[in-house]
Amino acid sequence: MSDESVEFLNSGVLAPIKKWGTRWSLWPAHFVTACCGVELAHAFACGYDGERWGVLNYGISRQTNFIIVEGAITRKMACALRLVWEQMPEPKFVIVLGACGERGGLFWNGYNIVRPSDVVPVDYFVPGCPPTPEALLRGCRAVQDKIEGIDRTTIRFKHVDIGREVIEERLIPTSPKRCALTPTIRIDMHSEAKWVFGRELVSVLERALGDLLVRTAIVGRNRIAVKVNRDKMKEVAVKLKEIGFDHVKSVNVVDIPHEKKFIVEYIVSSYSVEDLKPVLLSVFCDVDRDDAWISSMKDVWESADYQEREMHEFFGVMFEGNPWMGRRFFLAKDSPEYPLRKDFKLKEARYVLEKDEDVRNPPPSDLTLPVPQEFLEDAREKDEYVVYVGPHHPASGHLRTILRVHGDIIVDVLPDPGYVHRGMEKTAENLLYVQSIPLFERCSIVDSPNITLGYVRAIEQALGIHVPERAKYIRMILAELSRIGTFLYDAAIGPMFLGHSTGFMYCFAIREMLVDILTRITGARITTSFIVPGGIRRDVPDDVLDAVNRFTYALRKRWERYMDIFVRNPVTLARLRGVGVITKEDAIKWGMAGPFLRASGVEYDVRKIEPYEAYDEVEWEVPVSDEGDSLARFLVRVEEMNQSIRIIRQAVSALKNIRGEILSEDVLGECSDVYANDIRGYFYRAFGDIVLPRGEFTSITEASRGSLIYSIISDGESNMPYRVRVVTPCLLNLRAFMESVKGERLADFWTVYLSFGYFPPEADR
């Protein structure tokens, strides 16, 4: 508790004035530490308007007196948090939002999480995951009361004897998790999928690559796995690129300690060859665990670069040729080494902890943030200026970038992501399949239905579950609502980067309506967890569907106001046009995804190429632009929102005629009659013991910001995944974001940032 601050305010003759001034002028440092920042934005936008209490979000730590810590504090962010806290002048106050901030929440045993209360003194905790804006504002009120001297911590309860019986001590339930100790892992299990083109493609591959291959297998529709030797990996990559596989979607490593090997896997696909677009080709090789090296594919597939860095620090595999080997990218310098290896164990989840058991990670002792020395020296020699942006910066989110500017021109950029790296991939290995749904949702809570949909589809694909028609439509509506919501979020943060707070407010006013609609459908404002394997949790009544329909009209009306004040503003156009241009070739080279890729002229939308849910039953178009500049990236998403509205309206009217179950019988089994329309209360019975067959199951989904890839690797025995690889669109786009900034002016960094809608928790996972 920062009681020193309160003592200071209470001292002296001027105490009443001091207290009054501080109470009504709590300015939170604009320091967004994790995903609760979305609700923070809601609380200070026009829906709730925290400024009514004089609480004004302000960018610079020196001039503020209040920190709102939003959720999970990673080891890297802990340094930044402490630095910001120390920069602030006394008296200062701290409140912590969210379950992660209290005891770690969903990530309580994560390897990269520390508790904010170990780093800075905390005045109040606001529970929730995420807390609602009301709760946050109550937290601010609580600090005001504390300054005033009203003690909220000691509520005296009245003791009442209700004469309860003493029951015998209950046994602590045992964990339902089953984990095979030395399972057999294979990621190329043959599938019986009817896929004619696939067989042709396999023969083409075998002809072209010849004896470079060890074996090939069709592992599912549109999925091929190719095993090669690690010495031949580069030759294979060159040849595959000639065939048309031009970018890497995912780099994955699987650790198999009992066989003393890693499997290194590159999932590649094509943007340039029409037939190959839906194909995900997985090229993998075995790597000796004691001598873990493989030549880097960076020269062949530029897009593999960042993911190779990531895999290197998670597993310790050397990608020879990648300049970032031996350095940290996502992790802090005192994070545990190679945390995703199987021999690094997380703390076991238990229902009751032992007394005095310490489950917390120690906070970092060294507070300095990493600075690459040779980068600085190079800049000094060339007479360039180095600017550090983030993670505490009025407009940087959680990303830290080190910019090298020559005059006003950005010469070089170093991204320093990982400030919100909560270690989801590792945590998921210790959870039941169905428990991971809310976990992955947290990587992008603004886009939660889409993120969940991707994960659920991977499970459905593995188990061959057929989703009922009604559920498909409702899932599609949710996905499109979420697409609109995410764009509204990005379209709100964007104007802030250009100093235009009105645009921010207008978008959040619309988002507030959308959040209400999501609440009516799913019961949660932001983190819905509504989509489950086999369908959705419960049916949506007709009046809610009508409300969804009405919302689309209300949205259009207010959106025009936003377009008038921000997008059609001459200053905005001057700022966005021609900035951060990415050509089609570069976009493919850097492996971009989603609307940003389409803005560069590549017509690639997973919803068209590999239609899922009911996207092939409704009419809509894929907006594409050829300019590739920031304005195009923004306008493509505007047009995409119009298409989403079109899809929603069609789906709502179609749903009036589609009745029936919303959960597949494949999942419910014998209890399908009872719970067909409402799974509440029987959730664990239906989903608790899902076991996926052996193999790798990769799903690709069009999330709001681009393609989202889940690779679940199952051993066929455990009811927990052996490994889950998540590649989020922001991670795919980070490379292009960094490259397109080079050569622009310093102020254009934020223009490009807004056009990419980069959301660091999504990239960091």
Added chain:
Amino acid sequence: MIAFGDLFRMILENRANIPVIEQMLGGIPGVDLILWKPFLALIFMPGFTGLMIVIMLMVWIERKLCARIQWRVGPREVFWYLGGLIQPLADGMRYFFQETIVHRDAHRPYYLQFPILAFIPVLLPLLFISAGPLIAIETDFGVQIAVALISLISVIIIGFGWAANSRFAYIGTIREAFMYFAYEIPFILSVVAMLIIYRTGNTLHIAEMQSVPGALLNPLAFLAFAVTMVMATSRMPFEIPEADQEVAFGPMVEYSGIMFGLVMTIAYEKAYVLAALMTDLFLCGGAGPQIQMLGDLSGAIWFFIKTFIVIIVVFSLRAIYPRYRIDQAMKIGWTFALALSTAALALSVVVSTVIPPAMGQ
């Protein structure tokens, strides 16, 4: 040496005529001193009172106005009956009692001196600006001196940006310097254009001369002045040196506590001085329906109302426009504004040959 008697006579000669005060306080010794016009100009309009109203009220109006444009309420709960009117006071109190940090890298003497030194160029121009019939120092070079002093403000800002010795402060300082060159020449040219028409720099006479507002006499100069004024006060489309989303308030990034309070008010004071100059040059100064009771104060109040409206218009741009990039802003300064003010200069020459010099002289 002026004898005491001479001084007293001087005060009596230059006495403001305010019937209300005459009736209420007539005969009380000391009233004569208060009613001495230069003194009244100092403490009332355009001096201390006007400045305080602008600083206290303008922050609140700015926040409330932006909030209304943005579909929300703005500061409210601190003084509910008047819609959070004293919110700036609470902020000020908080700043006043906060720790003032001087970080290790700062150049300590300059870092602490410059925010206080800044008051000299910010407040001195007010001596030469007339509010209705009130003026502190009456001289034929009033406008010129005021403009020269206003130019010093940027130098001070560059000074404390340099003393802060932080990366963002450095970039912000350079941006301030670039912007300074971009707006200063068109700004001075547009003022000179008006001086050609008025043929004097005495703001008292300038305001009296305008039977037609100066904005109509030379609309080009008015436009150039308005654009450069927005640039000079670094308000929204041109809020480039202090761009908080880019360089985190640039030169002011390291200031905390009461020092930041001082630094922050410079922008408001500058806006007030420039708006006052604009009122005198283009908007007939204190002309308006005379209120008999207030006598000379009537003109001062009309002057203040006009000035205040100008500030509100300039400040409400914040809710409408995003920010230009530095090169775009400089391009506007060096091409559009410069061309406009040069054309205004030519127009003034034409106008001043057509219209005979004002009758009052």
